[in-house]
Amino acid sequence: MTKEIILYDYPRSSAAYRVRIALNLKGIHYQQVHVDLINKDHNSDFYLATNPQGLVPSLTIGDQIITQSMAIIEWLDETYPLQPLLPCDPMEKAQLRAQAYTIACDTHPLNNLRVLNYLINDMGHDEDEKMVWYHHWIKLAFAAIETYLCATVQINQANVLDVLLVPQAFNANRFNLDMTPYPNINQRVDWCNQQAAFKQAHPDKGLT
Numbered sequence: 001m002t003k004e005i006i007l008y009d010y011p012r013s014s015a016a017y018r019v020r021i022a023l024n025l026k027g028i029h030y031q032q033v034h035v036d037l038i039n040k041d042h043n044s045d046f047y048l049a050t051n052p053q054g055l056v057p058s059l060t061i062g063d064q065i066i067t068q069s070m071a072i073i074e075w076l077d078e079t080y081p082l083q084p085l086l087p088c089d090p091m092e093k094a095q096l097r098a099q100a101y102t103i104a105c106d107t108h109p110l111n112n113l114r115v116l117n118y119l120i121n122d123m124g125h126d127e128d129e130k131m132v133w134y135h136h137w138i139k140l141a142f143a144a145i146e147t148y149l150c151a152t153v154q155i156n157q158a159n160v161l162d163v164l165l166v167p168q169a170f171n172a173n174r175f176n177l178d179m180t181p182y183p184n185i186n187q188r189v190d191w192c193n194q195q196a197a198f199k200q201a202h203p204d205k206g207l208t
């Protein structure tokens with residue numbers, strides 16, 4: 001019997017946005033449960049029983065739970081090998097993962113909601129300083145990824161870097177980062193955003 005797949009989701013969560021893209025690229029049918037970050041649903045006892053970290057997303061497969069978007073995406077790629085998000089060759093795989101982890105490990109954790117709230121509520125910074133912080137970390141990542149994309153032949157098949165880059169670029173635009181220094185990123189993101197799997201995952205779609 002096919003196990004039900006449920007994504008604990010919030011439209012503007014970029015980590016959940018990644019997982020929606022990956023699920024759509026794989027053509028996987030899934031249900032969504034809305035975890036409203038503004039209403040602090042992620043801190044509720046109900047949600048903490050699913051994800052003790054209180055972060056979105058989580059994915060349940062029958063009675064199994066996976067948290068952390070990268071763990072979910074890599075599980076999806078191993079379990080549903082059609083439309084692979086990572087190459088088979090170990091070196092190519094490591095190099096592509098390195099780009100994806102630039103966002104997942106070195107950028108997003110510095111800019112997520114609880115960090116931004118901490119800067120304002122606990123450290124006494126104002127909104128302008130928060131924005132300087134936010135842009136600083138994205139610029140470092142985008143400069144490195146721009147160099148990678150410039151040196152790499154881009155093919156018309158989405159990969160794990162696209163899955164992370166599109167939500168990160170969405171956030172960058174939402175927070176008014178000047179994207180003109182990144183023509184290769186812009187080109188790649190534009191291509192992705194024309195694909196059905198990316199369109200369907202867009203935050204403006206809300207929960208479907």
Ligand SMILES: N[C@@H](CCC(=O)N[C@@H](CS)C(=O)NCC(=O)O)C(=O)O
Pocket residue numbers: 012013014015016037042054055056057067068069070104112113114115
């Ligand atoms: N490393 C985690 C990060 C998850 C994460 O930070 N999610 C954000 C939304 S994008 C969240 O739940 N934030 C709630 C908060 O910061 O309080 C992952 O990739 O799943």
